[in-house]
Amino acid sequence: AQKVTQAQTEISVVEKEDVTLDCVYETRDTTYYLFWYKQPPSGELVFLIRRNSFDEQNEISGRYSWNFQKSTSSFNFTITASQVVDSAVYFCALRRGAQKLVFGQGTRLTINP
Amino acid sequence: DAGVTQSPTHLIKTRGQQVTLRCSPKSGHDTVSWYQQALGQGPQFIFQYYEEEERQRGNFPDRFSGHQFPNYSSELNVNALLLGDSALYLCASSMRFLEEQFFGPGTRLTVL
Numbered sequence: 001a002q003k004v005t006q007a008q009t010e011i012s013v014v015e016k017e018d019v020t021l022d023c024v025y026e027t028r029d030t031t032y033y034l035f036w037y038k039q040p041p042s043g044e045l046v047f048l049i050r051r052n053s054f055d056e057q058n059e060i061s062g063r064y065s066w067n068f069q070k071s072t073s074s075f076n077f078t079i080t081a082s083q084v085v086d087s088a089v090y091f092c093a094l095r096r097g098a099q100k101l102v103f104g105q106g107t108r109l110t111i112n113p
Numbered sequence: 114d115a116g117v118t119q120s121p122t123h124l125i126k127t128r129g130q131q132v133t134l135r136c137s138p139k140s141g142h143d144t145v146s147w148y149q150q151a152l153g154q155g156p157q158f159i160f161q162y163y164e165e166e167e168r169q170r171g172n173f174p175d176r177f178s179g180h181q182f183p184n185y186s187s188e189l190n191v192n193a194l195l196l197g198d199s200a201l202y203l204c205a206s207s208m209r210f211l212e213e214q215f216f217g218p219g220t221r222l223t224v225l
Contacts, residue, residue, distance in 0.1 A: 004155075037216075043201055045156070045216035091155055100146070100169055101205075101214065103155030 002027045004094050006104035013082055014112050021077040021107050023092030029053075034068065034075045035093040035101065045091070051075065082111045115140060117206050117217035125223045126194050134189040134220045138206030144168075145187040146214060147179060148203040156203055162187050163209070191222075199224045 003026040013019050025034065036048040049059065051068050059066045063080045079086055092104045118137045126132050138145050144163045148156035158171035162181035181187045185206075191198055201221050205214035 035213075042218060043203075043221070044218040045203065045205075047213055047215060050213055093155075100158035100161065100171060101148075101156070102158070105153075105155050 002029075002032075002094050002096060002102045004092050004102055004104035006090075006092055006107050008107045009105070010108045010110070012110040012112060015084055016081050018078060018080050019082050019109065019111075021079075021090050021092075021109065023075045023077065023104060025073050025075065025092070025094045027073075027094060027096065029096045031097065033095045035095065036066065036075075036077050037091045037093060037103075039089040039091060039106070041088070048077075079109075084111050084113055087111045117142075117204055117215055119202075119204050119217040119220050121220060122218070123221045123223075125225065127225050128194055128196060130194050130224075131190065131192045132194060132222060134191075134202050134204075134222070136187045136189070136204030136206075136217060138185050138187070138204075139215050142206035142208050142215070143185050144207045144209055145181060145185065146205045146207070147187070147189045148205065149173070150201040150203055150219070152200070159189070194224045196224050198222065 005024045032053045034051045037045040056068050065078045067076045089106045089108050091106045093101045095101050120135045146161040147159040150156040159173050160170045161168050165181045176192045178190045201219045203219045204217045207214045
């Protein structure tokens, strides 16, 4: 069975602080994909990143960075110099091949001015 | 280029009624998936349609059914509504079922 755990239910920081969102996953498959989505108050899930299980290179996109470690089954997301517009619910998700997306419970991130 | 669109935005129904939600995929996409997101929870997979057939199904009762049309748009039907069906229903489209899924804004269903 596949499972995604986001242990942090809510995080609140002051603007310009760095913040890391944790994601731990469980799967018996050797080939799988990991995702992060952002859900602003409007409700639409916005795709942020996809990583496959064979690519453990960390990725940086502007203020966003992702750390994928197969040894600890983690795929953490860091926002550097956070901004108020980063406030949203963030979801980590797992997919095996063409199968369904399995989401974590989400982390509500609030950036205070 | 229009993204994924869903209608209606909000819907209020009473227990026992039936509801139909609609989704138009992003241009060029041929696969549609439906998810249910209860308040404070992550989305839960309902089913996926490709080539007008249901390809995968999550752990949802037969009260939940769907359809995909030749233009790739899709409908989600829920019969005999229960209070627990109140949720945000998200539609996602992709180019074939292997690629990233892009989500629509959702339909907020309230069952009274």
